[in-house]
Amino acid sequence: MIKRKEIIGDCTLYLGDCLEIMPLIDKVDAVVTDPPFGVGNFIQSTGNKRGQAVTWNECVPSQKYFLQINRLSKHRVIWGANYMNCFEGKGALVWIKNQPMPDFSKAEIASVSWGNKVEILNYTWTNFVNTKVTTHPCERPVRLYEWCIEQIPNKPCSILDPFMGSGSSAIACVNLGRKFIGIELIVLVAF
Numbered sequence: 001m002i003k004r005k006e007i008i009g010d011c012t013l014y015l016g017d018c019l020e021i022m023p024l025i026d027k028v029d030a031v032v033t034d035p036p037f038g039v040g041n042f043i044q045s046t047g048n049k050r051g052q053a054v055t056w057n058e059c060v061p062s063q064k065y066f067l068q069i070n071r072l073s074k075h076r077v078i079w080g081a082n083y084m085n086c087f088e089g090k091g092a093l094v095w096i097k098n099q100p101m102p103d104f105s106k107a108e109i110a111s112v113s114w115g116n117k118v119e120i121l122n123y124t125w126t127n128f129v130n131t132k133v134t135t136h137p138c139e140r141p142v143r144l145y146e147w148c149i150e151q152i153p154n155k156p157c158s159i160l161d162p163f164m165g166s167g168s169s170a171i172a173c174v175n176l177g178r179k180f181i182g183i184e185l186i187v188l189v190a191f
Contacts, residue, residue, distance in 0.1 A: 011170055011180040018162035018183040022068040025181060029156030030075040032148050034140055035065065035163045037080035065162070072160060074113075077148045079140070081111035090116035093151060095144055098124040114153050121147045139165065145172035 002024075004015035014021050066086060069076060081087050093110040125141045145168050149159060157179055161169040164182035173180035 009174070010178070011174065011182065013164070013170070014181070014183045015185075016183065017185055019065060019068065021183050022072060022160075022162060025072070025160070027071075028073050028158040028160040028181060029154075030077070030149070030152050030158075031069045031073040031160045031162065032077040032145060032152075032169055033069070033161045033163045034079035034165065035084070037083035069160075069162065075152050075156060076113040077110050077152065078112075079108055079110045082109040087111045088113045092118045093148060094118060094120045096120060096122040098122065110148070112151070119151055123147075140168045142168045142171045142175065145169045146176060149173070149176055149178065 001020055002014055002016045006013045066078075069078075076088065077093060078084075078086055078088075081092065088111050091112045091114060093112055095108045095110075097104075097106060097108065099106065121144065123141065123143055125144070149156065149172060158181070159169065159173050159178050160181045160183075162183045164170065164184040167182065170180050170182050
C-alpha cells in the first residue's frame, strides 16, 4: 500500500513497503540500492542507536525483494552483497571507506549485474564522525551513488532505489540529470 507519493521534478518518491509498490511501477534502466543487511543493534560513540534488527534474519530482505528488483531493471548495483551473499555475476564495486573505527567495516561490496571486473572507489566517509545532523543509521555519501551510476553501462536514464533511506541516491540522480524513483518504508528524511 502506498502511504504517500510525492513527485518533485524528475523524482518520484513513495512512502510504503517496496514489495507492495514495486509491482505497480514501470521498468527502469537500473536499480542502485543499499538494502538493510542485518548488522544488528549497537550504540555509536555519539549515543545514536544504529540498526533495528533483533536477529540477522529480521533485517535481511528475502528473495521476494530481489525477484522484483530483477524484474524491474536491466542493471543492478546492490550494496551489502558481502553480507547477504547476493552476488549476481563476477563483477563488483568496492568502496574503501577509510574510516577509523576499529569495530566497523573498512570497505563495502556491491554486486553488479554486468561485467566481470571489480571497480574500486577510495572515498573517506564516516557519517558517525560527520558534523552534519542525520537521523539515518547508515547514511551513504552522495558521491558514492554518483560513482555507482557512472559505472553502469549505457548511461542509464532512470534509476530505482527501493530502500531509499536518507535519499543520497536521489540527490545523486538529480546531480547527474537522471530520473529517480525512490521507495522508503520509514520516514527518516523530510518527506
